[in-house]
Amino acid sequence: MCRLALKTASTPFSPYTVLEAMEAMQEGYDGSGLGLLLRGLEFTDYRYDAKDPILSGITHTREALHRLDGFMRDAGFTLKYDHEFVTDLSRIEAKDRYKYFLRVYRQPEAWREKSEAEIEDARMLLRLALRRDGEEHGGDLTVFSFWPDVAMIKEVGWPLAVGDALRLSDDRIKARVVMAQGRQNTNYGINLYACHPFFIQGIGTMTNGENTAFVPIKEYLAGMHYPGYIGYQSDSEVFAHILHYVTKRLRLPLEAYKHVITPLKTDELERHPQGAFLLGLRNACRRLIIDGPNCVIGTLPDETCLMVMDHKKLRPGTVGGKPGEWAMASEMCGVDAMIPDRDRSLDFQPMREHTVVIPPDRKEYIVWSQFDPLPLPQAA
Numbered sequence: 001m002c003r004l005a006l007k008t009a010s011t012p013f014s015p016y017t018v019l020e021a022m023e024a025m026q027e028g029y030d031g032s033g034l035g036l037l038l039r040g041l042e043f044t045d046y047r048y049d050a051k052d053p054i055l056s057g058i059t060h061t062r063e064a065l066h067r068l069d070g071f072m073r074d075a076g077f078t079l080k081y082d083h084e085f086v087t088d089l090s091r092i093e094a095k096d097r098y099k100y101f102l103r104v105y106r107q108p109e110a111w112r113e114k115s116e117a118e119i120e121d122a123r124m125l126l127r128l129a130l131r132r133d134g135e136e137h138g139g140d141l142t143v144f145s146f147w148p149d150v151a152m153i154k155e156v157g158w159p160l161a162v163g164d165a166l167r168l169s170d171d172r173i174k175a176r177v178v179m180a181q182g183r184q185n186t187n188y189g190i191n192l193y194a195c196h197p198f199f200i201q202g203i204g205t206m207t208n209g210e211n212t213a214f215v216p217i218k219e220y221l222a223g224m225h226y227p228g229y230i231g232y233q234s235d236s237e238v239f240a241h242i243l244h245y246v247t248k249r250l251r252l253p254l255e256a257y258k259h260v261i262t263p264l265k266t267d268e269l270e271r272h273p274q275g276a277f278l279l280g281l282r283n284a285c286r287r288l289i290i291d292g293p294n295c296v297i298g299t300l301p302d303e304t305c306l307m308v309m310d311h312k313k314l315r316p317g318t319v320g321g322k323p324g325e326w327a328m329a330s331e332m333c334g335v336d337a338m339i340p341d342r343d344r345s346l347d348f349q350p351m352r353e354h355t356v357v358i359p360p361d362r363k364e365y366i367v368w369s370q371f372d373p374l375p376l377p378q379a380a
Contacts, residue, residue, distance in 0.1 A: 002181055002206075002207070002208045004208050004297050005180045005327070006179045007325075008299075008303065008326050008358055009325040010362050012041075012174035012175055012176050014173075015036055015178045016168045017338060018178045018180045019163040019168065020337055021327070021338045022034075022182050024334055024337040025182070026158075033157065034157065034159040034181070035180065035181045035196045035206065036153040037152050037177075037199065038150065038151045038173065038177070039176065039204075040149060040303055042173075043081070043173060044172045046081045048104065050149040052104050052105060052107070053105055053146055053148050054104050055072070055105060055127075056101065056143075057142045058100050059140065060140045061096075064098065065099055065101075067141070068141060071130060071133065075126060077105040077108060079105060082102075083101070086167045088164070091161050091162075092155065092157060094155070120202075123146050123147060124146075124200065124228050127146040128227060142154075147199070156192070158182075176303060177303055179204060181206040181208075191234075193231055194237075196234070198231075198240035201228065203298065204299050205296055205298040206236070207236035207239050207296050208295045208315045209293045209295060210235065210292070210293065210294070211236060211238065211290055211291070211292070211294060212291045213289065213291040217238045220287035220288060221238060224245075226249075228244070229241050239290075239298075242257070243257055245288075252374075252376075253375050254304065254355070257306075257355070258308050258354075258370055259278055261310070262370075263278070264370055264371075290310055291310070292309070292310035292311070292315065295308075303360045304360055305358040306357050307319060307328050307355075308354070317329070317350065318349050319349075319358075320332075320339060320346065321339045321365070322339065322343065323364065324362050325342075335347065
C-alpha cells in the first residue's frame with residue numbers, strides 16, 4: 001500500500017506541511033519513495049509568470065546538465081529562472097544525483113503562431129524527447145514535467161528525509177496545490193518514473209492500491225498510439241492517462257471519469273436518466289474499466305482537485321477542511337495534520353458511486369454521485 005496526501009488552499013503554502021502529513025501516516029508505506037506535485041507556484045526570489053513553462057527533473061551527471069542546456073537552447077527556449085535547491089545530498093539514498101532542477105523558460109517566438117492545443121502537444125513531445133535522451137544515455141537525465149505553473153519532485157527515501165535533504169521547509173517554494181505520495185512499488189522495481197504522482201498535459205493523479213486490470217488497460221491505451229501514453233513502470237500510471245483521455249480527448253466532463261473506470265451495472269443504467277448514453281460509453285470504454293482496490297486523487301489545470309475509488313472500497317480516503325483550505329488523504333490523521341482547525345463533522349469519506357470535487361474557488365467540496373445526471377451538452 002501507499003499513502004496519499006493533497007492540500008489545496010487559496011493562499012500558497014509550503015509543501016513541507018504536506019510532508020509532515022505523510023509522516024503522520026508513515027505506518028502505511030515503506031519509505032521507498034516520495035513524489036510531489038506542486039501547482040499554483042510562488043517563489044521568494046523570483047516573480048513567476050504562470051504562463052511560462054517549468055521543466056522539472058534531475059540530472060545525474062554534469063554532462064547531462066550541459067546536454068540539457070544545449071537541447072533547450074536548440075529548441076528555441078530561453079532560461080528565465082533556475083531554482084537553486086539548498087541540498088544535503090548525504091540525506092539522499094541514491095548517490096548519483098548531480099542537480100535537482102526547476103527551470104522556468106520563455107517559449108520560442110515561433111510558438112506564438114501555434115494554437116493552445118498545438119502548444120500543449122509540443123510541450124508534451126519535448127518532455128518525452130528529453131526523457132528518451134536520458135534513457136539513451138544510461139538514465140543520466142530524468143524529466144518529470146514540462147508545463148506552466150507545475151513543478152514535480154521525485155526521489156527514493158522517506159518523504160520527510162527527502163524534504164529535509166532539499167530543504168523544502170525554507171518557504172522558498174510555495175504552492176496552492178500540493179500532492180504527495182509515499183510509494184511502495186509492490187509490483188515492480190524502484191524507478192523514479194514509477195513514483196506517483198503521474199502527470200500528462202496538466203493532469204496529475206496518484207493512487208493508493210493495486211490495479212489488477214493493469215495489463216489490458218495498458219495495452220488498450222498503448223494501442224491508441226497517442227505519444228503521451230507511454231511508460232507504465234507503475235500499474236497506477238494508467239489512471240492519469242484515462243483521466244486525460246476522458247477530459248482532453250473525449251472532451252467529456254470530469255464526472256464522466258467515474259463512469260469510465262467504474263461504470264454502473266446494467267440494471268442501474270436502465271434506471272438512469274442518461275442510461276442509453278452511459279451504456280454506450282461503457283461499451284466503448286470497456287477496456288478502461290479498473291479492478292481495484294484503488295483510491296485515486298487527482299488535480300486538473302484549473303486547480304480543481306478530485307477523489308474517487310472503486311467498487312471494492314478497500315482503500316479509503318477522507319476529505320476535510322474549511323472554506324479556502326481543503327485536504328484529501330488516505331487516513332484521517334493525514335487530514336488532521338494538514339488542517340487541524342477544521343470542523344471534523346464535515347469530513348467526508350466517499351463511497352463507490354462518488355466523485356468528490358474541490359473547485360478552484362475552494363469555497364466547499366462537492367459530492368457528485370454516478371446516479372446523478374452528467375452535465376452533458378444538450379446534443380448528448
